[in-house]
Amino acid sequence: MPMISLHGPRLCLRPWRPEDLEPLFAINGDPDSMRHFPAVMTRAQSDAWAERMQTHIECHGWGFWVVEERGGAPFVGVVGLMNIPWSARFTPAVEIGWRISPAARLRGYAKEAARMALGFGFGTLRLKEIVAFTTPENVASWRLMQQLGMQADGDFDHPRLPEGHPLRRHLLYRLPAMEA
Template sequence: MSDFAVNTRRLRLRQWKDADRAPFAALNADPRVMEFFPSVRSRETSDTAVDGYMATIAAGGFSNWAVEVLETGTFIGFVGLSVPQRALPCMPCVEIGWRLAAEQWGQGYASEAARCALALGFDHYGLEEIVSFTALVNRRSRAVMERIGMVNANEDFEHPALPVGHHLRRHCLYRITPPGANPA
């Protein structure tokens, strides 16, 4: 499955390439993109993340897929599914997430790619629920969650990776189940 790729109307979600490493590191070093994270990320941290994503996808699992614009082949970030690495109140769970270059915002790419990732999660991987969470103040990501049909679970929590008093510590949780499913 190392050649994984799926297309939407305008985008391709695919396995990562070594050529994605530099633009991904630049995206992770951009304070606009990382506004709702504790800090920007180094090239080394970005490369380590890519290595993990590639290995999981190659093994046939889901992960954060590289996203490119079909028309140009331009890498613009990631959208994908993952199991959170930290113990969170919503565990066990599978999370949908996205991170796109700031220059790509406002074009509907995050919602388009996230809808595709949800469909893969439900139809291909047989997931019964997918969650997403972000800092309460992250209105842009919350808007994407709502556009793709996720519902605020009203289960706000303190993110354990952030210190008490940190302005990003309070997180909201959104959930979605497959179309036609009866949530408990």
């Protein structure tokens, strides 16, 4: 399947390259960046996560792309769309998500890249809805969901986290195609 790249005024969302693994690990191995996830990742876990993202792109032509500054930093994070591989009250569904490196935060990159991904999801893929979710404590993430026009739809227990895990409860946000 052909691999898609998306181009905006400041950013490019592109397929993965081998040199992306090191800066991805800088995010996935950083306790502050991963504070709303179950744990920081080892280098092997981060590389395996990248491989899953790459495999999704290879299978579908789209997924979690690497975010690159046009004419600048070759890696500022990852943003994209993904088929949710587990069951919940809102699946099957496509989610949007993001991880931006600490050095690139507070520049509007997550919002700009997410808008590009949403435009692709609704325009090219003709999705009827895109969802997003995060822990209640991840204020920056759910505020971005709201800025993107997503609407809160309650909460749910993440099925990949065990009963009693402090991050198991997640907030769900939805964006139907007509509002994108």
